[in-house]
Amino acid sequence: MPTYNKLVRDLIPQIIEESGKECTTRVLAPNEYLIELKLKMLEEAIEFKEAEEQKDAIEELADILELVHASLAVYGVSYEELEQIRLSKKEKRGGFSGGIYLIEVEDE
Numbered sequence: 001m002p003t004y005n006k007l008v009r010d011l012i013p014q015i016i017e018e019s020g021k022e023c024t025t026r027v028l029a030p031n032e033y034l035i036e037l038k039l040k041m042l043e044e045a046i047e048f049k050e051a052e053e054q055k056d057a058i059e060e061l062a063d064i065l066e067l068v069h070a071s072l073a074v075y076g077v078s079y080e081e082l083e084q085i086r087l088s089k090k091e092k093r094g095g096f097s098g099g100i101y102l103i104e105v106e107d108e
Contacts, residue, residue, distance in 0.1 A: 006039070041071070044060055
């Protein structure tokens with residue numbers, strides 16, 4: 001039996017069992033859950049980076065957004081609050097829509 005030891009979407013165990021297989025799961029403690037959310041976010045970010053087709057990239061972005069929502073719940077922060085923080089940072093430092101790539105900064 002393959003061992004995964006990773007955070008999965010809530011319905012994955014049910015989907016596995018409906019396919020006729022068995023699986024072992026456990027509910028993570030809050031501190032473990034946050035660690036695994038962060039690890040899953042990195043995994044999905046790498047998959048987004050490596051996606052070659054637009055459809056695949058968008059699917060990975062959807063996974064990342066789902067992880068953002070789960071992380072916000074852990075921190076007790078609403079998506080609206082996150083959006084306010086995003087807009088504040090954008091107002092102060094700009095967004096990323098310009099595609100600006102910093103090459104170097106001259107030291108004095």
